[in-house]
Amino acid sequence: MTLKQIIAFTLTCAISTQTFGHSRWVLPSHFNLSAEQGEWIMVDITASNETFNVDKAMGADLVRIITPDGEPSRASSSYKGHRKSVVDYFLKGSGTYKITNNSEASFITYYTIDGDHKRLSANKTELVGKLPTQATAIKTTYRYARIESYVTLNAPSDNFKIQGKLLELLPVTHPSDIVEHEKVTFKFLFNGKAQKDVAVEITADGVRYRNNPQTLTLRSNEKGEITFTPSVAGRYLLVAEYQEDTPNSPLADQQMGSVFLTFEAQLN
Amino acid sequence: MKIKKIGLLLILLSWINFNAVANPSNSAPAQLQLELTLKQQLGEYHPPYVASWIENSQGKPVRTLLLWREKAKWLKDIRRWWRKVGKKDADFVDGITSATRAAGKYPLTFLAEDDQKKSLKKGQYTLFIEVVRENGGRAILRQPFVLNNIKSTFTLAPSHETDEIQFAVLPQ
Numbered sequence: 293m294t295l296k297q298i299i300a301f302t303l304t305c306a307i308s309t310q311t312f313g314h315s316r317w318v319l320p321s322h323f324n325l326s327a328e329q330g331e332w333i334m335v336d337i338t339a340s341n342e343t344f345n346v347d348k349a350m351g352a353d354l355v356r357i358i359t360p361d362g363e364p365s366r367a368s369s370s371y372k373g374h375r376k377s378v379v380d381y382f383l384k385g386s387g388t389y390k391i392t393n394n395s396e397a398s399f400i401t402y403y404t405i406d407g408d409h410k411r412l413s414a415n416k417t418e419l420v421g422k423l424p425t426q427a428t429a430i431k432t433t434y435r436y437a438r439i440e441s442y443v444t445l446n447a448p449s450d451n452f453k454i455q456g457k458l459l460e461l462l463p464v465t466h467p468s469d470i471v472e473h474e475k476v477t478f479k480f481l482f483n484g485k486a487q488k489d490v491a492v493e494i495t496a497d498g499v500r501y502r503n504n505p506q507t508l509t510l511r512s513n514e515k516g517e518i519t520f521t522p523s524v525a526g527r528y529l530l531v532a533e534y535q536e537d538t539p540n541s542p543l544a545d546q547q548m549g550s551v552f553l554t555f556e557a558q559l560n
Numbered sequence: 561m562k563i564k565k566i567g568l569l570l571i572l573l574s575w576i577n578f579n580a581v582a583n584p585s586n587s588a589p590a591q592l593q594l595e596l597t598l599k600q601q602l603g604e605y606h607p608p609y610v611a612s613w614i615e616n617s618q619g620k621p622v623r624t625l626l627l628w629r630e631k632a633k634w635l636k637d638i639r640r641w642w643r644k645v646g647k648k649d650a651d652f653v654d655g656i657t658s659a660t661r662a663a664g665k666y667p668l669t670f671l672a673e674d675d676q677k678k679s680l681k682k683g684q685y686t687l688f689i690e691v692v693r694e695n696g697g698r699a700i701l702r703q704p705f706v707l708n709n710i711k712s713t714f715t716l717a718p719s720h721e722t723d724e725i726q727f728a729v730l731p732q
Contacts, residue, residue: 326635326642328650386650447648469643559639559698 315341316350316552317529318393318441323556324468325445330384333443335367337393338376343495343505343529344554346376354394355379360387360449386446388468397436397457399544403427415543433535434544441554442467456484459534459549464517471558472525479517482534482549486516490534494520497527522557529554589679590672590707591730594625596689597723600663601696607660608693608721609634611641617684621645622674627653628660637692640700665723672707672729682708691721705729 319336340347352370367379399415436458448468464477480490490512510518535548610628689701699721709731716725
């Protein structure tokens with residue numbers, strides 16, 4: 293093997309061992325609206341690896357809509373089916389709404405026993421009595437997933453409050469200004485600080501009807517930013533993940549954050 | 561040396577300023593003649609929503625020439641105009657709104673001024689015409705032009721929503 297081949301091989305391994313979990317998303321019926329007296333939207337909620345075909349229902353209990361004034365609000369009604377949940381929401385005033393279906397932060401312990409990979413909902417202090425004594429490859433992760441999208445009624449606003457908890461996506465390009473053939477920039481923060489090397493995958497709608505999913509794979513730079521140019525108008529799912537070891541934590545070996553952002557690239 | 565350069569720059573700037581103020585023919589806006597056409601369509605027909613506007617060489621909108629529309633609900637479908645202009649200022653949109661028109665030919669005249677009625681500076685611009693029709697399609701036409709005291713005329717090729725469109729820049 294030449295040095296180049298070794299590097300190429302190592303890179304391939306690095307990429308293929310990325311552990312992106314099952315995709316989840318919120319898919320609003322509209323991303324940009326015009327109205328004088330407010331407007332209704334509906335939002336699909338599902339866990340599915342096929343962008344954007346629904347697969348497994350996720351409950352809508354955790355859905356919060358952050359209004360343009362920064363206050364969390366709830367959907368007016370919801371329905372849970374076998375493949376998806378759907379919620380109804382009325383946008384009252386102009387501005388940008390952030391739709392979230394974030395998970396609850398949780399501890400999960402993975403281990404191996406008799407060659408099988410298993411998992412437990414427990415932190416390191418809770419393992420005694422739960423973890424089989426023959427278990428190997430034990431790893432406890434503290435994790436939190438943000439599942440989000442932005443919808444804008446009339447004039448956009450910067451509804452981008454940062455919580456400083458695990459992985460967060462801060463739009464640099466406003467979601468209502470994303471358009472085909474023009475550069476888009478997003479910034480990633482981990483525990484409130486710009487984070488480089490966040491692994492990002494971006495996939496356009498319609499995977500079922502393409503042999504190649506044509507997923508774009510990126511990593512954030514020193515400033516925590518990624519930049520890309522949507523080649524066609526349509527809906528996109530961005531999946532981002534970052535994890536780091538937490539050797540000083542009595543509760544977990546590592547912490548991991550993920551972001552699932554649904555956005556629309558408009559016709560130019 | 562530096563001070564000399566700054567001095568020269570100041571002289572140059574005041575000369576440019578003097579010329580702009582003292583020579584009104586230089587700042588009189590050109591006339592823009594637009595013969596807009598909306599194509600005759602077969603079957604179910606809703607008059608299209610139409611916006612026409614001018615962007616400068618950086619793609620910044622400087623002037624909306626016309627907006628033909630009905631309900632606010634469909635304004636967002638005039639995609640580029642809504643993204644760049646409409647969504648930002650409801651009062652401005654109300655101020656320029658007029659009713660939709662049926663298929664036909666519409667001769668229109670404008671001055672080459674910005675939204676604040678100031679003459680557009682010499683330079684490169686693009687005329688945009690965006691036409692969207694319920695149960696129809698969307699057409700977006702782009703015509704680059706230059707404001708430099710020279711007369712120029714353009715013929716915009718037909719689209720599925722428009723017939724041939726004439727556009728002329730006539731310095732006064």
